[in-house]
Amino acid sequence: MAAMDDRVARIRSLIEGEHPAPDGAGLLHRVCVAATQTLAASGAGVSVMTDAGARGVYAASDPVTERIEELQFVLGEGPCWDAFSSRRPVLVPHLDGDSLARWPMYVPAVHDSGIRAVFSFPLQMGAVRLGVLDVFRKRPGLLTDAELTTALIVAEVSMTALLDQHEDAGMSGVGDGLAETVEHRAELFQAQGMVMVQLGVPIGEALTRLRAYAYAHGRRLDEVARDVVARRLHFDRDRP
Structure with missing residues (x-):
């Protein structure tokens, strides 16, 4: 003890x-x-x-x-x-x-x-x-x-x-800490939906495409999701 x-x-x-x-x-x-x-x-x-x-x-x-x-x-x-x-x-x-x-x-x-x-x-x-x-x-x-x-x-x-x-x-009521992390995840889900529409693929494959892009380019997954949501990265146009 x-x-x-x-x-x-x-x-x-x-x-x-x-x-x-x-x-x-x-x-x-x-x-x-x-x-x-x-x-x-x-x-x-x-x-x-x-x-x-x-x-x-x-x-x-x-x-x-x-x-x-x-x-x-x-x-x-x-x-x-x-x-x-x-x-x-x-x-x-x-x-x-x-x-x-x-x-x-x-x-x-x-x-x-x-x-x-x-x-x-x-x-x-x-x-x-x-x-x-x-x-x-x-x-x-x-x-x-x-x-x-x-x-x-x-x-x-x-x-x-x-x-x-x-x-x-x-x-x-401050959206930081754990709440901020959850907000980042919500951003990822939004990015999944956008990629799903852009490529015409199921939601699961959309997440796979996001992960593959992040891995291939040595970037964080949340950074890639943020670029998709901000329309700086378009999977239909860039074909990543």
Whole structure:
């Protein structure tokens, strides 16, 4: 019990630093940095994923990790999808042949970034699911029992921060934080509808075209969606 209390205290001190931890994305950025430090990882990210359809990266320890985290949404596959749907951690200590068969597009993409292990933890409380915490390592290998416990603590802190941010946004009426992420997803859905009309394809294929364009051009999916909605990118005319 004392060891657990010491671990929680260390995580809190890393998150708060010299000042009280900020709200929303600022807090979750610090959570991701703390996860990276305490788990000897190369980076960590938190993504919002809800049953209502919200999908997107919310915070990351650094810009490189943010891009790696975003890949799962660009490609539509990866450990975070499995952790969210199964409601259980997905621990991948070796991104090898078995993982390649499971995620044929995701594994080569993260390999190019030097990632060799990924650990995904669903952010949930009872029946409520809000997202996933992903921890990335550049060396293969299992998490130790102590590291696994630490990761679960970090996941709990992340879940609490998302809930707090959601409640704060609801009370203040300010459309930032979690609400802003959901707004980005709504923009993506609008872009899907526009591409569906432009190309005369089903809605599912429209999303596939958006993802393929983002991946091929090394761009974030939400940036591509924003250009489509703003009519700066026309799939019928540009034939991407």
